[in-house]
Amino acid sequence: MKYTAWLEQHIADLTNKTILITGANSGLGFYAAKQLAYRGGHILMACRNENASKKAQLAILKDVPHAKLTILPYDQSSFQSLNRFVQLIKASYPKIDILLLNAGIIMPNPKLKTPEGFPLTTGVNFFNVYYLLRELLGFLDQKNPEIRLVLVGSYSSYRARLKSIEGLLNSRLPRMTQYANSKLAIAMLHHVLQMNLNLFDFPVLEHVSAILVHPGIAATNIVRSLPKWLQWMINGLISMTSHSAESGALSLTYACGNAYVVNGSFIGPSGPGESFGFPKKLKLKPHFSQGSAKLTYAVGKYLEKIGGPVDVRSR
Numbered sequence: 001m002k003y004t005a006w007l008e009q010h011i012a013d014l015t016n017k018t019i020l021i022t023g024a025n026s027g028l029g030f031y032a033a034k035q036l037a038y039r040g041g042h043i044l045m046a047c048r049n050e051n052a053s054k055k056a057q058l059a060i061l062k063d064v065p066h067a068k069l070t071i072l073p074y075d076q077s078s079f080q081s082l083n084r085f086v087q088l089i090k091a092s093y094p095k096i097d098i099l100l101l102n103a104g105i106i107m108p109n110p111k112l113k114t115p116e117g118f119p120l121t122t123g124v125n126f127f128n129v130y131y132l133l134r135e136l137l138g139f140l141d142q143k144n145p146e147i148r149l150v151l152v153g154s155y156s157s158y159r160a161r162l163k164s165i166e167g168l169l170n171s172r173l174p175r176m177t178q179y180a181n182s183k184l185a186i187a188m189l190h191h192v193l194q195m196n197l198n199l200f201d202f203p204v205l206e207h208v209s210a211i212l213v214h215p216g217i218a219a220t221n222i223v224r225s226l227p228k229w230l231q232w233m234i235n236g237l238i239s240m241t242s243h244s245a246e247s248g249a250l251s252l253t254y255a256c257g258n259a260y261v262v263n264g265s266f267i268g269p270s271g272p273g274e275s276f277g278f279p280k281k282l283k284l285k286p287h288f289s290q291g292s293a294k295l296t297y298a299v300g301k302y303l304e305k306i307g308g309p310v311d312v313r314s315r
């Protein structure tokens, strides 16, 4: 296993900490799970593919025999599957210290939609993350003295602009624009949560620190929807010019486990162009905050419209 000296120096002892990681079977989530397990955390690996998650579990145990790993079924593609996951957490895993919301996709077939009618990219990467937090965060906030919530953004959001919710609902936008918009919406949600702006459809949160992270550009399986030859070319190019999934995961691991990362922090790679390197604190971009309250309010209202009114007191 790589980076053990760095991990011992920069990541706190996580013994007795429970860490939920979505998409922990592949890429950045997999290596973050391994690195955080190395520091003693009990990792709840929330994954949609049972075989892939068991393989990932065995691979982590091979390198980190003391790893504490529990696989949980998790599908971020519909409200219905998220409801099942929320019920499981409420019934069996109420103590969670750190949430790493890492699962995400890029450039799927543009015709695909989630059951709720969202374009697949913005549905999986943003609306369903919002929905999961709406359903779960209030509960966790009541059950845990301190929660670190780590949201995974992307460098692509630097160039994106979101004037309204339409930029998240329009499936005719170029696929890369949909991805960048989904990640900008995550950065804007981070702003609202870290400012404790009290989203109208969330209960008041008292114990949540919200952290945003971007991993730079890392060679992972995220390009899986592209033809094989293109995946091979893209990952070859990334490996030569940027960094590996294992190195990219260090930013996620640092955001989850460094003792000096506080509410509102933005973490990413320190190398040229923020594309690779060891993690450091980055400056938040002005457009992550501009219009963020308006956007998240519109999202809350939209979800209320399609999913019925929300009783905040019940969560």
Ligand SMILES: NC(=O)c1ccc[n+]([C@@H]2O[C@H](COP(=O)([O-])OP(=O)(O)OC[C@H]3O[C@@H](n4cnc5c(N)ncnc54)[C@H](OP(=O)(O)O)[C@@H]3O)[C@@H](O)[C@H]2O)c1
Pocket: 022, 023, 024, 025, 026, 027, 028, 029, 047, 048, 049, 052, 074, 075, 076, 077, 102, 103, 104, 105, 124, 152, 153, 154, 155, 214, 215, 216, 217, 218, 219, 220, 221, 222, 223
């Ligand atoms: N790689 C980069 O350069 C880069 C740059 C910026 C941001 N990011 C972000 O980093 C995060 C991790 O991506 P990665 O690069 O590590 O890609 P990856 O190797 O493809 O891993 C993505 C993970 O998300 C899971 N996932 C996707 N859709 C899901 C769903 N509907 N329900 C449950 N799990 C789902 C995948 O599960 P399956 O294996 O079952 O598909 C996989 O475990 C993403 O949010 C991505 O946007 C990556």
